[in-house]
Amino acid sequence: MDNIDKLIKENKSNDEISEKVNKRVEATLGMIMKEDIKEELQFESNMKKRFNIRKFAFVAGLAIIISVSLGVKYNVYAKVLDLLKSFEEKGEAPEKIDLYSKILDKKVNDSGYTVSIENIISDAHTIRIFYNINSDKTGEQKPGIWGNEMKIDDKDLVDYGGISSEEYLVQDDNKNWSGNMLVMRVGKELPKTFNFKWNIYNISNNEGKWNFDINVDSEELAKDTKTMDVNKGDKLDIGDFNIKNITLSPIELDITSKENINDKENPNAYINYIVLDENNKLLSLSSNYGVNKWINADNLSEVYYGYKLNGKLPSKMKIIPYEISNDSYNTMIGKSYAIGSKDVSLYKGENGSLDIESIEDKGDYVEVTVNIKGYLRADLLDRLLLVKNDSNNSKASNMNPESRKLINQNINNEKFILKFNKYFGKDKNYHISFNVGNDDKYLDNIYKIYEDKAIEVDLSK
Structure with missing residues (x-):
C-alpha cells in the first residue's frame, strides 16, 4: 500500500x-x-503459533x-x-467533484462499440455521467449516442421534469482516449439514493443493446450539503419574487426562487439575478452555455438557479434581482462594424459599457477583442453577432462555444478575446453587429437592475 x-x-x-x-x-x-x-x-496473527x-x-x-x-x-x-x-x-465540472465520486468502470460491448461508464454523481437536481465510447471502426467523427432511454427508480426521466441536458467532451493530445460528460438537470428533487437505468439502443446509426443498471448513492454529498431558508423578496415592475432558500453543495450553489410575472403587456418578460460574493465578485453560472435556470415541474412559479463555486464557498452573498422586458431585439440586427474596425463604442449606460477594441479576420474565424464593465457582461456579450451578407439574405451566428465558456469562467474580467466561427464560408464578407437595433438607449429600456432590492445572506451561520 x-x-x-x-x-x-x-x-x-x-x-x-x-x-x-x-x-x-x-x-x-x-x-x-x-x-x-x-x-x-x-487470519489471526498469533505469535504462539509455529x-x-x-x-x-x-x-x-x-x-x-x-x-x-x-x-x-x-x-x-x-x-x-x-x-x-x-x-x-476546462471549467466544465465542479472542482470538488472527484471527492464525491465512485469508480464504476462498467462496460458493455455490442455491434463493434464498447460503452463504459466510469463515474456517475448526483445532487438534488443534477445527474452527471462520465462515460466513453470506444470502437475499432474507422471514422473521422467520434461515435455518439443516437438513441437511448433513462429511468430513475423505473420511472422515465421526464417524470422528474427533465429540463436540460448538456454534453461535454475532452480528448488527450494524442487522441488515445477521450471522455464524455453528460449533465442532466431535472425540475423535481432527486432521491439521495436511487436506481438508474440507461438503455442505449443506437450508436452512430448502429443498432445494439448497451444496457446499464446502476445504484446511485449521493448520501456522502448530501451530508456535506446544507439548505438555508431565506424567505425574502420584493415587488418589481413586472411582478414579484421571493428567495425561498439557498442550497450549498460542495460542488454547486443553488438558489430557489418563487416568481410571479403579472406584466400582461410583456408576456415574455422574466426575472433573473446577479449574484455576488463577499468581495463583490460575480459568481459564474453552473453551465458554461448559459443554462443555469430551470423550473419546478410541479410548481411553475418555483424556479432554480445554479452557480459555480470555483473551489471556494463564499461567506456572504448578495442577490440582486433584475428584469428583462420589451425585448424585440430579435428583429433588430443593428449597426454593422466591418473587419478591421478599431476602438468602437457600442454601449454606455445604466447597465455598464461595452467597447470593441478590434475586429480581425483569422481565416476560419473572426476575432473580436472587447472591453466591458457592469453586472450584465454575459447578457451584453451574447448580443454580439457575426453577420454575413449573401445576396438579399443575412446569415448570423453567435460566438463559438469556447468563447461562451471563456466568459463564464472569467466573468469578472473586463477584457475578452472572442471567436466567431465562419459557418457560412471562409471569405471576408462578414461584419460584427450589436443586436440592439440603432437605439443607444435600447438596453436601458429592457434591462432594469434593482440594487435597492438586493437580498443579502450570511452563509457562515
Whole structure:
C-alpha cells in the first residue's frame, strides 16, 4: 500500500492534484484493498503459533495476485482521475467533484462499440455521467449516442421534469482516449439514493443493446450539503419574487426562487439575478452555455438557479434581482462594424459599457477583442453577432462555444478575446453587429437592475 501511495504521489505532483484528491485516492485504494483481500487476509496473527511454510507460500502468492489486481484497479482509477481533472481544468465540472465520486468502470460491448461508464454523481437536481465510447471502426467523427432511454427508480426521466441536458467532451493530445460528460438537470428533487437505468439502443446509426443498471448513492454529498431558508423578496415592475432558500453543495450553489410575472403587456418578460460574493465578485453560472435556470415541474412559479463555486464557498452573498422586458431585439440586427474596425463604442449606460477594441479576420474565424464593465457582461456579450451578407439574405451566428465558456469562467474580467466561427464560408464578407437595433438607449429600456432590492445572506451561520 505504501509503494502504491508513493507511486501515486510521484506521478501526480502538487500542481496536478490537490491534497484532498490525494486523500481521496488513498481512501479509494483502501476501499479496493478491503474489497479484494478482506476475506483472504482474515487470519489471526498469533505469535504462539509455529511458522507454517504453506501459509507463507499462500501469503506470498496472494501478495503477487493483490499487486496485479491493485495495479489494474489503480490504472482504472488513474484514468478516471485524469478524466475528471480534464473536465475540471476546462471549467466544465465542479472542482470538488472527484471527492464525491465512485469508480464504476462498467462496460458493455455490442455491434463493434464498447460503452463504459466510469463515474456517475448526483445532487438534488443534477445527474452527471462520465462515460466513453470506444470502437475499432474507422471514422473521422467520434461515435455518439443516437438513441437511448433513462429511468430513475423505473420511472422515465421526464417524470422528474427533465429540463436540460448538456454534453461535454475532452480528448488527450494524442487522441488515445477521450471522455464524455453528460449533465442532466431535472425540475423535481432527486432521491439521495436511487436506481438508474440507461438503455442505449443506437450508436452512430448502429443498432445494439448497451444496457446499464446502476445504484446511485449521493448520501456522502448530501451530508456535506446544507439548505438555508431565506424567505425574502420584493415587488418589481413586472411582478414579484421571493428567495425561498439557498442550497450549498460542495460542488454547486443553488438558489430557489418563487416568481410571479403579472406584466400582461410583456408576456415574455422574466426575472433573473446577479449574484455576488463577499468581495463583490460575480459568481459564474453552473453551465458554461448559459443554462443555469430551470423550473419546478410541479410548481411553475418555483424556479432554480445554479452557480459555480470555483473551489471556494463564499461567506456572504448578495442577490440582486433584475428584469428583462420589451425585448424585440430579435428583429433588430443593428449597426454593422466591418473587419478591421478599431476602438468602437457600442454601449454606455445604466447597465455598464461595452467597447470593441478590434475586429480581425483569422481565416476560419473572426476575432473580436472587447472591453466591458457592469453586472450584465454575459447578457451584453451574447448580443454580439457575426453577420454575413449573401445576396438579399443575412446569415448570423453567435460566438463559438469556447468563447461562451471563456466568459463564464472569467466573468469578472473586463477584457475578452472572442471567436466567431465562419459557418457560412471562409471569405471576408462578414461584419460584427450589436443586436440592439440603432437605439443607444435600447438596453436601458429592457434591462432594469434593482440594487435597492438586493437580498443579502450570511452563509457562515
